[in-house]
Amino acid sequence: MKYMMLIAGSEEAWDTLGPDESQQMMERIGGWWGEHSAAGRIIEGHQLQGVATATTVRRNGDGEATVTDGPFMEGKEVVGGYGILDVPDLDAAIAIASSWPGPDVLEIRPTVERD
Amino acid sequence: MTDRSVVDERLAEVLRDERGRLTGALVRILGDWDAAEELVQDAAMAAIGHWPKDGIPENPGAWLMTTARRKGVDRLRRQARYRERMEQLTREATQMSARVPTDGAMGADDRLPLLFTCCHPALNREAQIALTLRTIGGLETPAVARAFLVPEATIAQRLVRAKRKIRDAAIPYRVPDASELPGRLQEVLRVLYLIFNEGYLASTGDASERRDLARDAEWLTSLVLRLMPDEAEVIGLLALMRLHLARSDARFGADGSLVLMPDQDRALWDHSAIAEATQLLARAERMNRPGSFQLQAAIVAVHAASPSWTATDWAAIVELYDALQRLEPTPVVALNRALAIAERDGPVVALAEVEPLADRLAGYHLFHAARAELLRRVGRPGDARAADERALDLTANPAERRLLAARIAQAGSGRSEGPT
Numbered sequence: 390m391k392y393m394m395l396i397a398g399s400e401e402a403w404d405t406l407g408p409d410e411s412q413q414m415m416e417r418i419g420g421w422w423g424e425h426s427a428a429g430r431i432i433e434g435h436q437l438q439g440v441a442t443a444t445t446v447r448r449n450g451d452g453e454a455t456v457t458d459g460p461f462m463e464g465k466e467v468v469g470g471y472g473i474l475d476v477p478d479l480d481a482a483i484a485i486a487s488s489w490p491g492p493d494v495l496e497i498r499p500t501v502e503r504d
Numbered sequence: 505m506t507d508r509s510v511v512d513e514r515l516a517e518v519l520r521d522e523r524g525r526l527t528g529a530l531v532r533i534l535g536d537w538d539a540a541e542e543l544v545q546d547a548a549m550a551a552i553g554h555w556p557k558d559g560i561p562e563n564p565g566a567w568l569m570t571t572a573r574r575k576g577v578d579r580l581r582r583q584a585r586y587r588e589r590m591e592q593l594t595r596e597a598t599q600m601s602a603r604v605p606t607d608g609a610m611g612a613d614d615r616l617p618l619l620f621t622c623c624h625p626a627l628n629r630e631a632q633i634a635l636t637l638r639t640i641g642g643l644e645t646p647a648v649a650r651a652f653l654v655p656e657a658t659i660a661q662r663l664v665r666a667k668r669k670i671r672d673a674a675i676p677y678r679v680p681d682a683s684e685l686p687g688r689l690q691e692v693l694r695v696l697y698l699i700f701n702e703g704y705l706a707s708t709g710d711a712s713e714r715r716d717l718a719r720d721a722e723w724l725t726s727l728v729l730r731l732m733p734d735e736a737e738v739i740g741l742l743a744l745m746r747l748h749l750a751r752s753d754a755r756f757g758a759d760g761s762l763v764l765m766p767d768q769d770r771a772l773w774d775h776s777a778i779a780e781a782t783q784l785l786a787r788a789e790r791m792n793r794p795g796s797f798q799l800q801a802a803i804v805a806v807h808a809a810s811p812s813w814t815a816t817d818w819a820a821i822v823e824l825y826d827a828l829q830r831l832e833p834t835p836v837v838a839l840n841r842a843l844a845i846a847e848r849d850g851p852v853v854a855l856a857e858v859e860p861l862a863d864r865l866a867g868y869h870l871f872h873a874a875r876a877e878l879l880r881r882v883g884r885p886g887d888a889r890a891a892d893e894r895a896l897d898l899t900a901n902p903a904e905r906r907l908l909a910a911r912i913a914q915a916g917s918g919r920s921e922g923p924t
Contacts, residue, residue, distance in 0.1 A: 390674045478676040479626055480684075499673050 391432075391500045392474040392482045397466040398493035400440060417490040422472075430485060434472030443467075466494055473500070511555045514564065519548060522565040523642035526572060528614030531621075531677055534576065537667045541639075543579070547572035615640055616731045617678045623692040624675050631666035632695045633702075634659050640727075641720050651717045652702065692728065693741050693797060696721050700745050704752070705901065715752075722749060739788035740798030743781045747804040750777035762903035766813040778808045799828040818848035835864040843874055851881035869898035873908060 406414060425431040443460040460467055476482050479497070486495040523544060530540035547568045561567040622635040637643045637651075645663065649656040669675065680688040703717025722745045729738045754772035757763050785801050803824045810816040825841035838861055846854030855878045858871075865871035876891035889912060896908040 478674040479624075480676050480678075480680070483626070497673075 390476060390478060390482075391502065392476065392479075392497050393500055394431075394434075394472045394474055394482070394486055395468055395496040395498070396470040396472070396489065396491070396493050397468050397496070398491060399465050400467060400469075401465075402492045414491060421488070421490050425472075425485060430474060430476055430481075431472045432475045434470065436470040437468065440467040440469075469493065506556050506559050508556055511552065511560060514560050515548060515551050515555070518564040518568065519544075520642040522568060524615040524618060524640040525565070525613065526569055527639055528616075528618035529569070530572060530576065531618060532614055535677070537670055539576075539579070543572040543576050544568070546575045550575075613731050615727065619692060619728065620679055620688060621670060621675055621677050623688075623695045624670075625688070625691055626673065626675055627666050627669060629695070629698070631662050631669075632691075633699055634662045635666050636695055636724070637699065637717075637720065638663060641724055643720070651714050653714075689732075689735060689737065693725075693737060696725050696728070697741060697745075697797070699724070700748075704748055718745070718749060718752075721745065734791070736788040736791040736793040737795040737797050739784060739791075740795055740801050743785035743788065744797055744801035744804060746777060746781035746784070747801060747808055750774040750781060751808065756903070760903070762907050764907075765807065770811065773808065778805075781805070782808070794827070794831075796828060796832050799824055799831065803828075816847065818844055822848055835861045836868070839865060839868075839871055839874060846878060846881075851878045854878055855882060867898065869895040869904070871895075872898065873904075876911070 403411065422431065422434070440460050443458075445457045445459060445461045447455045447457070447461075449455070474482050474485060474497075476485065479499075482497045486497055489495055526544045526547070527537075527540050530543055531537055534540055550571050551564070551568060555561070619636065619640050622639055623632045627635070633652075634648055637648045638645060643651075645659055646656050649659040652659070679685075700718050700721035703715050703719070703721065722742070725738065725742045725745060729735075729742055732738055751768065751773045753774070754768040754770065755763055763769075781801075782805050785798065785805055788798050789802075803821055806817055806820050806824070821844045822841065825837065825844055829837050829841055839858065842854045842857035842861075845857055855875075858875055858878060861871065862875075872891045872895035876888045876895065879885075879888035879891060892908055892912045896905060896912065899905060899908070
């Protein structure tokens with residue numbers, strides 16, 4: 390089963406970490422990611438640049454696109470990265486998400502597979 | 505020939521007991537919840553056709569399993585890609601039918617993994633409850649709907665959505681590993697206790713059917729205990745339910761009105777059931793793994809052992825609430841602890857404990873009702889009346905509404921508030 394793991398966090402929460410703590414957290418996340426990738430449980434993924442770099446493109450029914458600055462949903466929690474998991478079932482996906490080192494919220498969703 | 509009504513009655517009984525086990529076995533093999541349920545349904549239809557002619561089989565559960573398995577094989581034959589599963593179904597069916605009649609003694613029971621799936625934290629609470637009652641409890645969808653006073657279509661929709669999520673998100677069908685088990689078992693027990701309370705607290709016109717839910721939950725919990733005999737909290741929950749049920753005859757007056765514990769006629773309590781439940785709880789306590797259900801049961805046991813409300817050992821109850829609060833620091837536990845303190849140390853001390861909970865319990869009718877009672881006891885009838893009115897606004901339970909309305913009507917004449 391493939392799941393998309395969407396990692397959302399509050400940039401404020403990250404900002405309150407001191408530079409050393411922030412550095413340590415990034416190292417822990419790096420180690421965590423490396424371990425799951427090496428085991429084939431995370432098959433791809435990226436950290437995203439800050440929400441200040443986000444651009445939203447909205448297409449209406451006539452096919453017209455409007456481009457605006459910012460993420461498509463304004464909220465305290467913003468998407469900061471994602472990973473694609475390849476694991477046997479939801480419990481395995483939950484176990485991975487539950488061990489994520491950062492102070493974040495994670496959403497797990499199965500992907501649509503078309504044979 | 506066997507009389508039709510005899511067949512119907514026996515079939516309903518067998519389905520009630522065996523549906524979870526049959527469905528569990530088929531889900532495990534097929535990995536498809538809907539198909540498993542349909543096969544059980546098909547087997548039940550076949551029973552309606554055959555049993556009146558051929559007589560009720562000696563082992564109806566095994567008959568249903570064999571029939572469901574045959575129908576499953578027929579179905580899979582039409583779908584070549586399920587060949588592997590079909591072989592498993594053919595292979596295992598013999599063992600399964602042999603297993604159906606025995607109870608408790610067997611090592612693995614397919615209902616247990618099924619129950620953990622029904623109560624998976626990735627499903628919302630309402631779906632967990634509906635799935636558990638329907639699949640493990642063997643209740644038909646309309647019965648679940650009536651018990652929860654919601655339209656049948658709503659329950660059907662909840663079940664469909666939940667099963668779809670189980671399938672699409674690949675929620676596994678297994679008993680969790682030792683590392684996850686405590687949390688997941690807690691989730692199962694919470695669902696069972698919610699079902700119990702939905703029935704136990706029911707007091708509307710069609711109350712009898714709803715009160716059956718409390719018995720259903722008790723039955724399900726005793727099933728979990730048979731399957732997991734070494735879990736102290738399972739025993740704790742079962743003891744808690746049985747202690748409540750032992751007092752149920754005293755909870756409603758002849759006119760159907762709610763009688764609170766201080767006013768209950770303790771001669772109506774089932775004292776032999778209380779003694780048994782108390783012994784059961786002692787068994788859990790000997791396991792030395794305290795938990796919130798054991799503590800709640802212990803609190804009820806203190807009440808149950810007391811000859812009257814005034815003779816209750818309030819110091820022991822406050823101590824148990826202290827322990828419960830350490831495990832579960834919720835405002836509702838704090839409120840109940842404060843009510844025990846009111847009996848031990850008086851209403852002034854208790855009111856000081858209750859007031860700081862106001863923000864967090866603003867929407868909880870029993871907070872306002874309890875506060876009203878304390879206010880009355882410290883001589884603030886005006887504030888008491890306002891709090892009672894707030895409580896009345898917040899509850900839809902007819903028996904509670906009657907009680908509150910009566911209290912407001914005769915404002916000033918105190919009657920102590922207590923657990924029911």
